[in-house]
Amino acid sequence: MRKPCCEKQDTNKGAWSKQEDQKLIEYIQRNGTGCWRTLPQAAGLLRCGKSCRLRWNNYLRPDLKRGNFAEDEEDLIIKLHALLGNRWSLIAGRLPGRTDNEVKNYWNSHLRRKLINMGIDPTKHRLSQNLTHPQIIGATGSATSSASRDHACQPLKTKGDHDQVSDAASCLEDATWGLPDLNLDLRLTAPQSIAIVEEESKQNESTMSRKVESTPPRTLVLFR
DNA sequence: AACAACGTCAACCGCCTGGGC
DNA sequence: AGCCCAGGCGGTTGACGTTGT
CATH class of the missing domain: 1.10.10.60 (Homeodomain-like)
Known part of the structure; x- marks a missing residue:
């Protein structure tokens, strides 16, 4: 049986407050993301590491565009x-x-x-x-x-x-x-x-990263 | 105005993968 | 080789807002 990613008790769930966002942003700006598992405690957040990573990646990251899709x-x-x-x-x-x-x-x-x-x-x-x-x-x-x-x-x-x-x-x-x-x-x-x-x-090169670089396509011609 | 139905989206959950030991 | 751990992924949920009746 896999251990939970964090202790479920003593962690907040649901929507993030402004204060929590602020703590996370300030911590990551100072220290980078590093280990998500230990980040919440280090940042003074009562959240699980996964939740922090999700919040940062999906919402707080400075390079996010947000808004309507073109x-x-x-x-x-x-x-x-x-x-x-x-x-x-x-x-x-x-x-x-x-x-x-x-x-x-x-x-x-x-x-x-x-x-x-x-x-x-x-x-x-x-x-x-x-x-x-x-x-x-x-x-x-x-x-x-x-x-x-x-x-x-x-x-x-x-x-x-x-x-x-x-x-x-x-x-x-x-x-x-x-x-x-x-x-x-x-x-x-x-x-x-x-x-x-x-x-x-x-395929034999086993160290293939799953990461995909977020570069835009070099050529994109759409027809309408 | 009140309620129901529907739509949106942030967040959670569980599983998978790769790396380290 | 096998185990453990952290990170990442896709599916799903649920709160909230909007629209229709």
Whole structure:
């Protein structure tokens, strides 16, 4: 039986107060994040380390963008979701200033519904069969190439194969599926990155990091 | 005005993975 | 090789706000 990440008693739960935020920010600004498990005590917070990490990563980090998603961000999320499935951290990694939680929430509350309304199955990114004349108006009110295709790739299987994105790469390579104008360029720059497209050929390199650098795609042409 | 239904999003939970020993 | 730990991930929950009746 795994030990809990922290002692459940004596820890606050639920929404963070301004004072707690302030303590966390001040501590991290002074000392960096370091070990999340010991951070709460060191920072004088009655929170578990996980909670602190989540709060910092999803809300307090200074580089977070917040606010509404731009149309190109929406398009990119939809296309990446078609490619990667519910791998929110990977998707968020391509959206500077956005967190996986934010992307996931936005997908579930906005984009999923939007695709459904357009007659597109949001999980498979295919046209729903019960719609004879779907309104293909695109992810952000305009056409989304990936979603309107007949031969959309299945999203990748998730659990247990976090880095097995080579299928996605082969989808990318599949010209018939293609996103002909979308160069996602999932190859990421060293050292802390996954060369997703080349993943398969590098599978033996066991020290592959799961981290994906949050650099924007070098080329992104969206068609509407 | 009051209530219900629905939508949004911050936060939690449990599981998985990789690294260290 | 196997265990333990910390960090990370995706799914889910629940509080709160908004909209509809």
